[in-house]
Amino acid sequence: MSELQRTPLYEQHRSLGARMVPFGGFEMPVQYTSILDEHAAVRERAGLFDVSHMGQIHFAGPAAVETVERLVTCPVASLRPGRVRYGLLCNEAGGVVDDVTVYRLAEDRLFLCVNASNIAKDRAWIESHSPAEAGVVDRSSETGLLALQGPESAAILAKLADGDAAGVRRFRFAEMAVGGRPALVSRTGYTGSDGYELYVAAEDVVPLWGALLDAGGETLSPAGLGARDTLRLEAALPLYGHELDDDTTPLEARLERFVKLERGGFLGAEALARRAAEGPRRLLVGFALDERGIARADYPLAAEGREVGRVTSGAPSPSLGRSIGLGYVPPALADVGTRLEVIIRNRAVAASVVETPFVPPARGPSATRVQEG
Amino acid sequence: MAEYDLPDNLIYNETDEWARVEGKRVLVGVTDYAQQQLGDVVFVELPDPGTSVEKGDPFGVIESVKAVSDLYAPVSGEVVDVNRDLADHPEQVNEDCYGDGWMIAIAPGDASELEGRMDSAAYAKHCEERKE
Structure with missing residues (x-):
């Protein structure tokens, strides 16, 4: 493995006491104080993530x-x-x-x-x-990216933005100065809560981080990849390498609303049209455990004692207080209410297919009712 | 990172369990270093009383939000008591790892197994060596 890269905020993470882990070729903060506290901060107030590793x-x-x-x-x-x-x-x-x-x-x-x-x-x-x-x-290495997520995000950003950041609707963006530095303010995120992603020049990401934490005060907590993962899992948002990979189609991952087969003309369109006509071989489902235990990626999923698939992501849901997960199963086992088992250390733990997202999204103002993708 | 609370009257495993001799029983839990490294403990799986455990073998599992770790027995013997509170309150491991966060009590087959083991000073050095 080649040497890990660092974002411009590496020293800030260290001085905040973050535990650093390798992720996507970068050395990133997994948590500052507690994944559970950082998760709660985003759901209840606001959290600030360094996602400058993204490209x-x-x-x-x-x-x-x-x-x-x-x-x-x-x-x-x-x-x-x-x-x-x-x-x-x-x-x-x-x-x-x-x-x-x-x-x-x-x-x-x-x-x-x-x-x-x-x-x-x-x-x-x-x-x-x-x-x-x-x-x-x-422009990956010359771009810094912070995710400001949670219900208080708009109020915090309003203190620093030169433009009408609160007026930027969901899945829209605007360019404006934030803390006196040019930023692309995008009303998007990966948590299932309202919030923004702020694209800036790499050299501006350190001062922006500091300005946001100052403006947010007690309301805003730095949050690491651990909380980002539990948050996105509650929102049933896929993570590449877990729910998605080169051998998995978006149809299996139930992302068909982002695949315009009738438009065609994009790479993979013909194969996907064929796969859509054939019907999926497996489908991604959300499940919740009915007993104690935690499902983890790669644990087997079973039904009536027979292995039927694998967990792709799993965690205790801090918002729900029960264990949840995503995984692939045959289409016949994908309906809500289907009984499954997660094989945890050679023991079958009862689980049920449930509706996703696990936690209803609480997002910012929509432009229209339809523009999700 | 913060310092670790490592009481003097304990025996320490390299795998970050502590053992405390209380009469004929040996109480076992995980160290402050372990709970800090794990972060929020959300699940602890422990054996039933009457189970035999072998020194150095796993006797249970501890899970944080992100990680799963085995728990290793510091001494061979029979499990005579289990901290049932941890089923509903695994956070006690974070809050009080040497008190309310204890895990099992073992009646050792051979108490001499506990002689010559790591004390708090040796274990503190062991923790220090693993820091990056």
Whole structure:
């Protein structure tokens, strides 16, 4: 394994007493004080995450839009400047190269925010499917990214923003100064709570972090990847490498609302149309444990004593006070209420398929009722 | 990171369990270093009374939000008592790892197994060595 990279906030994390762990090729804070406390802070007040490890791949030029439209499963030409959509990069077999958010900066400019662990793979994939006129540039290392998440996020950001940050609606973004530094203020996140993702120049991320913590005071807690994981799991948001990988289709992962098969023309579209016609071989389900125990990634899932799949993510849900998880099972076992077993240390622990998201999302103001993707 | 509370009157395992001799029983739990490393403890799986345990073998499991760790017996013998409170209140391991966070009591088959083991000073050094 090559040497771990650090974000510009490494020293700040250390001085806050964070426990650092390897994640996606970076040395990242998993927790500062307590995952449970940081989780509660985001659900009840606000939390601040350093997610500068994530990647940003920009496109600029006459072929930018058509190129991205061919790369991702969601519509791009119809995405207006100032709006964000979630989508997937798929390979020709329909497997997921990465899951991304698409930002339309201007008529001929966009960027994709990609997972840290996939930056190099995505860049190679994108470059091999992009003409020179698409103007592909990887700006991951020159970009800092903070996620300000939780119900108090808008009030905290209002103290520092030069523009109307509170007026930025869900899945939209605006460029404005925050703490006197240029920022792209995006009403998005990965927690199931209201909040923002703030893109800034890498050299501005340290002062922005400090300014936000000062402005937030008692209301805002630094939060690590441990809480980010329990939060996104409660919201049933997929994590690449767990729910998604090169051999898993978005249809199996139940992300079909982000895959516009009728549009076609994107990489993997033909394979996905075929797979959709055949019907899925397995489906991602959310389950909750009916007994004590914690499901973890890779534990077997069983039904009536027979192994039927694997857990992809699992944790005790701090908001619900019970253990939850995601995993793949045959379609016949995917209905809500289906009884499953999680095999924990050779013991079958009863579980049931439940509705997802596990915790209803409490998000910011919607632009319209439909624009989720 | 903060200092660790390592009482003098305990015997320490390299695997971060403590043992305290109380008459004919040996009380066992995890150390302050272990609970700090784990973070929020959310589940503890312990054996039933009457179970035989072997020195150095796993007797149970402790889980934090992110991690699963085995618990290793500091001495061979029979489990004679189990802290049932931890089923509903695993956070006691974080709050009071040498008191309310105790896990099991073992009646040792051979108490001499506890001789010559790590004391708090030796264990403190062992913790220090694992810091990055």
